[in-house]
Amino acid sequence: FFSVQSLLLRCCPSLDLQGVVSKHDGAMADGLSTLNWFPSTPKRINGQSWQAVAMDVGPDLMLENVQFEELRDKAQRRGPVGLELTGDYDNSFVAAFEKECNRVGAVYLGHLKQHLHTLERLLHSTQSAAGGALSQACEQQARGDVITYALNEVIQKVLCLDTFFMLNKDSLQSLYAEHLRCVPGAGPLDWAVPARGLLEPRGSSLHGTVVLNASKLCRIAQGQSTGDKWVPPDVFERSCTKHYVPLHRLFRLKLFLCRVVPVLQYKQSLLRDDDTLISCYYDSPSLECYKARLSRCDGAQLLRVRWYGTLTEDSKVFVEMKTHRTKSSGEQSSKERFPVPSARLDAFMAGGWAPDTWFRATATSQSQLDKWMTMAGNVQALIRQHSLRPYVLTVYRRTAFQDWRSNAVRISLDTDLRMVRLRDPATSSWLGAENGITATTRPEDVFHVPYGILEVKLSGALDPDLQGFVDELEAVVEPAGKFSKFLTGMAAHYPQQVPVLPAWWEEKAIAAAVAEHQDPSAAYHPP
Numbered sequence: 001f002f003s004v005q006s007l008l009l010r011c012c013p014s015l016d017l018q019g020v021v022s023k024h025d026g027a028m029a030d031g032l033s034t035l036n037w038f039p040s041t042p043k044r045i046n047g048q049s050w051q052a053v054a055m056d057v058g059p060d061l062m063l064e065n066v067q068f069e070e071l072r073d074k075a076q077r078r079g080p081v082g083l084e085l086t087g088d089y090d091n092s093f094v095a096a097f098e099k100e101c102n103r104v105g106a107v108y109l110g111h112l113k114q115h116l117h118t119l120e121r122l123l124h125s126t127q128s129a130a131g132g133a134l135s136q137a138c139e140q141q142a143r144g145d146v147i148t149y150a151l152n153e154v155i156q157k158v159l160c161l162d163t164f165f166m167l168n169k170d171s172l173q174s175l176y177a178e179h180l181r182c183v184p185g186a187g188p189l190d191w192a193v194p195a196r197g198l199l200e201p202r203g204s205s206l207h208g209t210v211v212l213n214a215s216k217l218c219r220i221a222q223g224q225s226t227g228d229k230w231v232p233p234d235v236f237e238r239s240c241t242k243h244y245v246p247l248h249r250l251f252r253l254k255l256f257l258c259r260v261v262p263v264l265q266y267k268q269s270l271l272r273d274d275d276t277l278i279s280c281y282y283d284s285p286s287l288e289c290y291k292a293r294l295s296r297c298d299g300a301q302l303l304r305v306r307w308y309g310t311l312t313e314d315s316k317v318f319v320e321m322k323t324h325r326t327k328s329s330g331e332q333s334s335k336e337r338f339p340v341p342s343a344r345l346d347a348f349m350a351g352g353w354a355p356d357t358w359f360r361a362t363a364t365s366q367s368q369l370d371k372w373m374t375m376a377g378n379v380q381a382l383i384r385q386h387s388l389r390p391y392v393l394t395v396y397r398r399t400a401f402q403d404w405r406s407n408a409v410r411i412s413l414d415t416d417l418r419m420v421r422l423r424d425p426a427t428s429s430w431l432g433a434e435n436g437i438t439a440t441t442r443p444e445d446v447f448h449v450p451y452g453i454l455e456v457k458l459s460g461a462l463d464p465d466l467q468g469f470v471d472e473l474e475a476v477v478e479p480a481g482k483f484s485k486f487l488t489g490m491a492a493h494y495p496q497q498v499p500v501l502p503a504w505w506e507e508k509a510i511a512a513a514v515a516e517h518q519d520p521s522a523a524y525h526p527p
Helices: 002-011 018-023 050-057 068-075 087-128 137-182 196-202 206-221 247-258 288-295 342-349 356-362 366-386 464-474 485-493 508-518
Strands: 235-237 239-245 275-283 301-308 316-323 334-341 389-401 409-421 446-448 452-458
Touching: 050 137, 068 087, 068 137, 087 137, 087 196, 087 206, 137 196, 137 206, 137 247, 206 247, 239 247, 247 389, 247 409, 247 452, 275 288, 275 485, 288 301, 288 485, 301 342, 301 366, 316 342, 316 366, 334 342, 334 356, 334 366, 342 366, 356 366, 389 485, 409 464, 409 485, 446 485, 446 508, 452 464
Parallel strands: none
Antiparallel strands: 235 334, 239 452, 275 301, 275 389, 301 316, 316 334, 389 409, 409 446, 409 452
């Protein structure tokens, strides 16, 4: 145990591991569960709230906060007595504002890199100490306690840094809005232009690496392997609940999830927690699929083609059929899928290529071969019967949380969600398109969803501890009802053709995003 402690002290010298020694009596509490994961709406930084800010972000970051009073004076055009308020004075605020955004963004990025470096050193040290003297059960328990304690310390600092970002972003937004009120029409209307120095580090891929390393450390602390590969089934039967996640909570939510349910890596070579996922949805000229899915008819089917990351000549895509079942049917909704070579997709969907020979060479069992053959025949028949064609692409980054050994619980978090209208239905025009953008895509063809979408998918009964965690999770996110990416994309891009808009069209953030999509001049500005 003490060899592990000394190892972690060398790796993370700032950690107070004496607490581990005093608590190591077999009943050490999981410190991760006591963190303030989802604090209330941040207070704006001003002269009356420095003490509260210090408590939220810690003393190390308090002195790095935005220079609120100085910028507020510039925003309100205050200056020496008799100073004529000119355009030059307006420009001085924008320049000072942009400089402060760059400074705060650099502070955020610098601290995030430090915390990531600590996690990487911790991960490397614990992986190298996996065998030898640590193989005995008692020492494994001690090692897990030390890792948990050390990880708790690092995540606490990451959460403080996240609060630091939100507090400063909120303050900078209010300052920019004050400037616009005092000087109508001054400067760029979109505050994100001068604030890009603050916002760009927030979208850094470093977030994904932090989450991935934290997930691996949690698995090591629990005595689990970190290098195993998940093999997806061909048929998924499970219940699913969906939730909206505000964009500012995405990073925190990922850290919250990975402490119990590990990040599921589709590709072991990825250095971040998520991967790009693109789906192409089909419908008939009369939008029969849209109507059936919106009314949630028993047996309503939906056809899509899905792929992950960047396609190559040898890549496979997945043809998927989702079937909705009502509670009265006594059956669960399902998703069935089978692979097709990307080079053969166009011919297959047109009914000009039979995949029998390729299936026989690819399937791993006779039962899998039989399922693929049946599904492929059903898909081609459905396309012919309803004259299905591609209508919309959905593009997003997905982080999946699931134990590779079981399909009992799967939690996915989709971020940076975009719906792209297809003006050219030819497969060659959109298959493998970078980020869903094709040669015919126009700016108005891309609709951005103003939320992250969390899906909790359960298959069968869960053990009490895991069920308790799922209940805790669903208590801190907003229910999204029957939100559908397909229905959202169709309603956003074909509002005159769809008979009824989805119920979530009345959600405030969705409504604002739709208004901006239809009229870019109606873009949201901070209050």
